[in-house]
Amino acid sequence: MKKLLLIISIVSVFASSVYAFEPIQLGENAYLKIFYDTQFGLTYRDTGTGVMNNEAALNLNFRRNRLGFIGTYNDVLSFYFQTEYIENKVINPLSISDQPNQNFYVLDAQVRYDPFDFLRFQLGKFKHNLTRENLEACFEPLTLDRSLFINTTFQTSRDIGVAVWGNILDGWIQYRVDVMDGKTGRSGDLFEAGMSQFRYTGRLQFSLLEDKETSYGMKGTYRGNKKQVLTIGGAVQYEPNVVYTDALNLTGEKDYFAYSVDIFYEQNFENVGVFTASAAYLDINMGDAYKGQFASVESYGQNGQKRGYYVKIGYMLPNIPLQFFARYDNYYFARLDSKNQAFYNQNISWVGAGFNYYIDGQNIKITAQYSRTMFSKQDPNDPNYRDFNTVELYTQFRF
Numbered sequence: 001m002k003k004l005l006l007i008i009s010i011v012s013v014f015a016s017s018v019y020a021f022e023p024i025q026l027g028e029n030a031y032l033k034i035f036y037d038t039q040f041g042l043t044y045r046d047t048g049t050g051v052m053n054n055e056a057a058l059n060l061n062f063r064r065n066r067l068g069f070i071g072t073y074n075d076v077l078s079f080y081f082q083t084e085y086i087e088n089k090v091i092n093p094l095s096i097s098d099q100p101n102q103n104f105y106v107l108d109a110q111v112r113y114d115p116f117d118f119l120r121f122q123l124g125k126f127k128h129n130l131t132r133e134n135l136e137a138c139f140e141p142l143t144l145d146r147s148l149f150i151n152t153t154f155q156t157s158r159d160i161g162v163a164v165w166g167n168i169l170d171g172w173i174q175y176r177v178d179v180m181d182g183k184t185g186r187s188g189d190l191f192e193a194g195m196s197q198f199r200y201t202g203r204l205q206f207s208l209l210e211d212k213e214t215s216y217g218m219k220g221t222y223r224g225n226k227k228q229v230l231t232i233g234g235a236v237q238y239e240p241n242v243v244y245t246d247a248l249n250l251t252g253e254k255d256y257f258a259y260s261v262d263i264f265y266e267q268n269f270e271n272v273g274v275f276t277a278s279a280a281y282l283d284i285n286m287g288d289a290y291k292g293q294f295a296s297v298e299s300y301g302q303n304g305q306k307r308g309y310y311v312k313i314g315y316m317l318p319n320i321p322l323q324f325f326a327r328y329d330n331y332y333f334a335r336l337d338s339k340n341q342a343f344y345n346q347n348i349s350w351v352g353a354g355f356n357y358y359i360d361g362q363n364i365k366i367t368a369q370y371s372r373t374m375f376s377k378q379d380p381n382d383p384n385y386r387d388f389n390t391v392e393l394y395t396q397f398r399f
Contacts, residue, residue: 021399032071035082037139039063041367041394047383048096054383059091063145063394064138066107078112080126093148094302094348094373095384108158118166122216125160128152129176129203130237132262132280133310135218140362142220142276142314142325144354144369144392149331150310152237153256153284153303154183159199171212176203182239183256183298197240199256205233213264221276221314223323223358224268234261243299245292254287254299274323276314283307290335300335307332321358327351338379347376354392363398 023033040062049057068082084107090097110124127134133146134157151157161180168175182199207213211226222229237258245252262280269275284306289299299305308331316323329350336346352371359365369392379385 026071029074030072032069035066035068035070036399037064037066037068037397039139039394039396040065041392043091044391045091045096046389047386048091048388052383053096057091057096059089061089062086068108076114078114080108080110080112081106082108091390116166117214118168120164120166120216122163122165123161125158126163127157127217128155128159128161128180128199128237129163129165129178129201130235130258131260131282132205132218132233132264132278133220135216136220137217139396139398140219140221142278142312142323143327143352144367144394146220147310147327147329148350149302149306149308149329149348150282151303152258153286153298154239154242155181155199156303161198165216167212167214171207171214174205174207174214176216176235177201183242197242199237199239201235201237203233203235205231207231218264220278220312221274221316221323222266223316223361224274226266227268229264229266231264232262235259243286243289243296244294245287245289246294247292247296248294252289252292254289256284256286258282258284269318271318273318274314274316276312276316276325278312279310281307281309288334300333300337302333302336305334323356323358324353325355326353338382338385340379340381343377343379349374349376362396365396366393367396368393 021034023031025031043059045057047054047056049055065085066082070078070080072078083104085104087102089101106125108126110122110126113121129135130152131150133150136146138146159180159182161178163176163178165174165176167173178201180199180201183196207230209228209230211229213229213231239256241253242256243254244250245254260280260282264278266274266276286299286305289295290305308329310327310329312325312327314323314325331348333346333348335342335344337343350371350373352369354367354369357366371390372387373390374387375385378387
């Protein structure tokens with residue numbers, strides 16, 4: 001409790017002095033903007049540490065920690081570049097890590113060319129288009145974060161490639177097509193080696209009410225800044241010959257095919273509040289390669305063959321910057337191994353609820369969330385494979 005109060009006190013002291021960096025004007029239509037975005041706070045889990053690995057875990061750390069640049073050359077040509085630095089993040093979605101870690105890498109590096117609203121191009125490293133929640137800005141979500149299980153195989157969120165997209169009929173329809181690296185070519189990794197070909201994604205979405213979603217990135221909530229939004233979308237993703245049913249003998253090649261459908265609704269009722277609802281379904285299939293005795297390791301696991309869905313709801317008070325939310329995730333994993341054994345057709349249910357308190361919109365806010373993770377098949381000898389509870393309290397700053 002003392003740590004929670006400390007975090008709240010720090011936010012209160014510095015909230016009035018945090019401002020976004022002003023863009024540097026380089027010409028009539030050219031500028032350079034530097035930004036720093038961070039989410040810092042406390043994560044508590046009621047199991048996973050101690051001599052018997054069944055004691056509670058606490059971790060003060062950065063959830064995200066990013067420095068980046070946005071620049072324009074003229075009205076149609078621009079770039080976006082950001083880095084990520086994470087250190088000693090020990091509480092993960094399904095496990096507690098006992099190994100210190102440091103990770104610094106380039107998260108996004110892209111050039112954007114937008115000659116027309118109906119024809120736009122991106123090239124470099126950026127988010128792929130399979131799922132809406134991956135496209136939702138992680139600093140403008142409804143809940144604390146996106147689904148813990150929404151990541152795709154090989155390249156979980158971002159990839160290197162080219163995308164063509166645009167808006168048609170004044171934003172009523174938006175299309176996206178990308179060609180990306182997908183699985184990278186390897187040699188010598190017995191159970192991971194496979195063919196390296198491009199991955200293809202197509203997405204189509206329809207904005208059906210007054211306010212349209214016409215940007216490449218979307219949001220988990222607009223906090224009433226859009227009066228009414230209803231967007232329905234769907235996407236497919238394909239890459240050939242990515243895994244083997246028998247990686248030992250390099251036989252039984254299987255393709256990767258995934259699809260998703262989603263819906264997002266938000267309505268601002270004057271003097272009543274803002275209501276938000278969102279749901280999506282995801283199916284990732286690799287031809288049941290995981291059933292092979294020596295199947296490629298990439299065909300199973302948390303990012304392997306799976307299917308599932310999530311539902312999110314939110315309500316923001318009309319005159320107080322306080323937003324309550326809840327979500328439910330349910331995923332079936334073709335094979336998900338504990339430390340001791342392999343579990344086939346493992347079902348994980350995740351339920352969570354919390355609130356966002358906005359001090360300066362999404363630039364400065366406090367988010368608290370409680371969640372419970374439940375397994376249909378549990379391992380009594382692995383505390384990471386039994387039902388557990390997680391409490392998180394995070395602050396967000398955007399400079």
